[in-house]
Structures are given as C-alpha cells and as structure tokens.
Amino acid sequence: MRKRGRLTIEDDVRTGTEVWLVCANEAELAVRARTALGPYTILNGGHGLSIGRDCVFAAFVYINSSEHRFARDQLIREQGFDGKPVSIGDDVWIGGHVTVLPGLTIGTGAVIGANAVVTRTVPDYSIAAGVPARVLRERA
Numbered sequence: 001m002r003k004r005g006r007l008t009i010e011d012d013v014r015t016g017t018e019v020w021l022v023c024a025n026e027a028e029l030a031v032r033a034r035t036a037l038g039p040y041t042i043l044n045g046g047h048g049l050s051i052g053r054d055c056v057f058a059a060f061v062y063i064n065s066s067e068h069r070f071a072r073d074q075l076i077r078e079q080g081f082d083g084k085p086v087s088i089g090d091d092v093w094i095g096g097h098v099t100v101l102p103g104l105t106i107g108t109g110a111v112i113g114a115n116a117v118v119t120r121t122v123p124d125y126s127i128a129a130g131v132p133a134r135v136l137r138e139r140a
Helices: none
Strands: 006-009 020-023 028-031 042-045 049-051 062-064 066-068 081-083 086-088 126-129 134-138
Touching: 006 020, 020 028, 028 042, 042 049, 062 086
Parallel strands: 006 028, 020 042, 028 049, 042 062, 049 086
Antiparallel strands: 066 081, 126 134
16 A cells, blocks of 8 residues: 555455555545455555455456556656456356456446456446457356
8 A cells, every 4th residue: 555545355355365456546445345355356445445355256357447647758657557347247257367457347236257368348237258349148
C-alpha cells in the first residue's frame, strides 16, 4: 500500500501462495466475501479495482488498473502511470494465466478461459476466451 491506497477484504476470502495486492493513489482495492484467489495472482488496484462475491480465480491471474506511460521523449521509468478502474461482478470464474487490462468490467456470472487477454468489457453470464478475449457464448 502506498500513496494512501485502501484495501478492503471481506469475510471468507481465500488466497493461494504469493498473491500480490497493490493499493495506491488513494484508490481502493476491494475483494468481496467468499472469493478465492489462486496462487501467484497479482491484483494491481492503483486506479481502483473491485472484485465481487463468490468469485474463483485460478493461478497466475493478472488484473491491472494502471499502465506505464511511454512517450518517446522521456525515459519510461520517469513517466508515471495512467489508469482506469476495473470492476469484476459476483460469481465470476477467471481461468489460469488470464490478463485483464485497465478500465474494463467483467460482468456477474462471467467465465474467462485460461490464457485469455481481456481487452474489452465482458457482459454478464458470458463465456469469453482467446487473445484478445472474445465472447463465445452465454452460460447455460
């Protein structure tokens, strides 16, 4: 936690080995009740990140609400970050090695297939997979 970031973890949240939670810039990282975070998951809530209740994340999930600036006329490490909040609904399953980019919403009941890179919002009860992730169908 840095720059007045806030962390909220509700009851019965479970984490695997080496889960990283990054809170910064006066933003909140919130993990709601009964959510399970798989090993080696990284949640970067530097610009706001909300994870709903009863979610399941497999191993090596990376959710990022910020990213480096990279203008040409200055060293990248000196440019700071831009970002937008990420919102994940209740009852979401995210497969292993998934990356979620800043500014997106993953709707309630959605399923994200392993190794996907989520580059756009995923509607409620949708199943999405691929690079970039695309909606394949709705949950039955």
